Amino acid sequence: MKLLSSVSLLASAALLASFAVAAYDRVTGHDFASRSEVIAQHAMAATSHPLATQIALDTMKKGGNAIDAAIAANAALGLMEPTGNGIGGDLYAIVWDAKTGKLHGLNASGRSPLSLSYDMLAHELEQLGRTDLPPYGMLPISVPGAVDGWFELHEKFGKLQMTSILQPAIDYAEQGFPVTELIAYYWNRSVPLLSPQPGDFKGTFTIDGKAPVKGQIFKNPALANTYKTLAKEGRKAFYNGEIAVKIDRFMRENGGYLRFADFANHRSTWVEPVGVDYKGYTLWELPPNGQGVAALQMLQILKNFDLQAMGFNTPESIHTLVEAKKLAFEDRAKFYADQDFHKTPLQGLISEEYGRERAKLIGERAAKRVDAGNPHLYEGDTIYMTTADKDGNMVSLIQSNYRGMGSGVVVPGLGFVFQDRGQLFSMDKNHANVYQPGKRPFNTIIPAFITKDGKPLVSYGVMGGAMQPQGHVQILVNMVDYGMNLQEAGDAARWQHLGSTEPTDGQQTYLTNGGYIEVERGVPYSTVRGLMQKGHEVRYGLGGYGGYQAIMKDHENGTYIGASESRKDGQAAGY
Template sequence: MKIRNLFCLSLGLLCSSALAFDRITGADFASRSEVIAQHAMAATSHPLATQIALDIMKQGGNAIDAAIAANAALGLMEPTGNGIGGDLYAIVWDANTAKLHGLNGSGRSPLSLSYDMLAHELEKLGRTDLPPHGMLPISVPGAIDGWFELHSKFGKLNMANILQPAIDYAEQGFPVTELIAYYWHRSVPLLSPQPGDFVATFTLDGKAPAKGQIFKNPALANTYKALAKEGRDAFYKGEIAVQIDRFMRENGGYLRYADFANHRSSWVEPAGVEYKGYTLWELPPNGQGIAALQMLQILKNFDLAAMGFNTPESIHTLVEAKKLAFEDRAKFYADADFHKTPLQGLLSAEYGRERAKLIGERAAQRVDAGNPHLYEGDTIYLTTADKDGNMVSLIQSNYRGMGSGVVVPGLGFVFQDRGQLFSMDKKHANVYEPGKRPFNTIIPAFITKDGKPLISYGVMGGAMQPQGHVQILVNMVDYGMNLQEAGDAARWQHLGNTEPTDGQEAYLTNGGYIEVERGVPYETVRELMKKGHNVRYGLGGYGGYQAIMKDHENGTWIGASEARKDGQAAGY
């Protein structure tokens, strides 16, 4: 142990840098080597899901089949972050066409719930915003339709084979892992009072399963069996939709059969921004992915490599770029079917240069959204790659942990609470409307270089995601880290910006605050404070990273997995 850390601990202080690992790189943060394999690779937040993905590819399935199988398993094994009651987004590199494809698999608000009805319900609760739990924040689950859209366009194996591993684990049980057990324990007291079968479905004798305990979900197994046999219509037009409609009517909910029957995912064009020879690709709004692209257009105007990794200068510049991008995020990002996001202006290099001029030596306390019109949007992440060169970047979520807490008896999943991210300001682009997709935080990422696929990756976790995408890319491009090191390196996140749920005229007034991991040197923290930043140490809020890189020179796949989660990268 370093003398500095002994000194910090003796004073009861949080140490300024992480304990050094015995790695040949000498980097404090390097936890383990990258995984390298010739034929296929998978990286997920649960080792059993990773193994399922590899098994599917060994059986002749491709990366798309493997991603669906892993996601089905994670919905069972990590219900604290995802499940078929939530939404899905994916970016797919299709080796046949040598092209990126984007899928928006997010759901819409209930057609039967008008703005005035919702406002009245909120008034009865004494609120002006949507609550995190219960019936009001529930929107149509889009994940299952997302699976079947991906499978219809790219899949090889039949869905029965793809879903069978998750069905087997749901019936026979699986051991709960450490971090998932921790979040499960936190969710149970919050969600147990909600209508339906949450306690019966997601507890053991009324308690969250502990690390190592075997957990089963036979109800979810039966739902998966229906999907395997009857396809997506079993959920959106069949008996499951009828059950949900009946339950909602009986318990004060607003989703109806028509909401499910009308639901469709949308194929969208990914948006890209070039950064020092690498192009980062994100999906357009209603998600927040383009915030990462806006940050890059600003950061192009600074020499981050010369500033150094996690120095006061580099973190200051990154944080200020985030503040600027996130004020635009709060004002302009919304469902494209209801609001035209000025995408061209937001992502233009000219706009990025103009916004970059607002970054000074001191932390900005007030930040407004810009005028891009002049220049003319909790969670699991997984990624898979196969022998043919296909790559999948997939993210899926219930939103807040285990979602709304509402479980229809016999179905085995929790409905998401993504509708909480609507604004109630009638002038806002993201205002609540029936049949509208709310602003969504979950975003997959993809990097190409010279027109070739390079990295499929994501950093799950609310507003951390665009910040994490940028940090990973900068770590590799500017600071020369490898795929695993880029994820292991100490992170920061800035919080306190205006949110898409706020009013149209809101803006950042107090500068917000930065949370840093303990690997960020105290000297950096001290200098950031001198620049006017409010800096705090935080624990557990820095996202969950998974990544796969194509090594074109050696013809191999390189995988990396988040050391902060329970996951695993593996290949063959």
């Protein structure tokens, strides 16, 4: 099946020559690929933990659909990868519903405490000697939206009972699971930072006061009990019942601001995904308060350039991609916010006309200062996982605590840590993303979906804060412009640009020094040198390039193709 654009023999040779990594002993495909794609007829799952992938497949084998499988796997990941997600965090999803042939978007992110006014927060920050929200403790905590997200997805699309869906995660929480390599690394880094925070972080997430090491069996009986309560009583236990009561009591006793009313008032929002065409492929993202629109803005700029002719990871192609990122991210910093409080000029931002005008700002040299544009003129981070079932349903789901293990605050007996997503509010009163009670902060986590000719093609995501929209674009460009398959597109050496203005900055803050590019070692030094000659500051970075999972629908052969991130502990598998 010819899914993606071909590359000429000359371009293919240049492409292969541009890689300086990996095996060199593959007899098929590119020699930098970590493995072949996974192919299966009936169902596919790709998650950041092999045991969670198996749970997703088992769920579908016993009669569940892709939505049931996604919830089951996410529950397992909250246990097995607490360094990236959990029910103290938020959730976003894009679902392809095979029955209606339509994409559905879910924003299950939480809001700031109603009892914490701007002036109260400003006073708290002054006492801490800060002008921005801290990464840990009580102040950056917002209402966790993940549990409501599960039940919204289940009510709209689910088949199995929640008792059945959550049982595998409950069993692993009670009986234990072996901790994997990369998760153990991040867990060890988190324990010293988070153990001093209020509550029972140390008792919940350590073994004899230390982070579990690779291969060690870890149990979380408190989380098992919480999952049992959710399985039996549903979302009301978390937002209107005993769990909300425990959280309210703990927050009052320890200087926190979340109250029972914050949980009782919480609701997820079903939203329409927004998409733009890129050379016959439509990339779909969710509207703000997330940052997915930045990927769409980048594509509208990039379609004005011939990236294929430039070649993969050449100075010219990376320069063009980075400059497009700079332009999109200045708009991201200025305009992206909770739509209930600030109407983002969405259609203007993702219009072809605006992309064409912004593309004219890209020159041969690296831009040092970049300002946000005027899209009004054109108006008309975490884990990522994906599942697909025998009926054609596909789920693109992302879920996170924000900074790894979040705020460090753990209510004794509940087994999960609260997110610190509120750190992404701005304290500039004139900013669209300014802190207000009951408001959703700017959010970095974004699922993605690609369609072609109105049919579902790829469900995918790339982790890592501001890396995510950059990663979404790199994966799509790798497939469409450079002819890579699903696994190769994720294995190929990545870059990321850092230093852009952030949505937490003041309204009059601008990128003034050009920021800098980090590249993986697979980017050849000739490219690094060429970028430096164009005025870019370039560094080699270790880690931080995301966690990719993907599923592609092969309509011609009636199969699913799966890919998993070679930089993480995950697995793609099917049956």
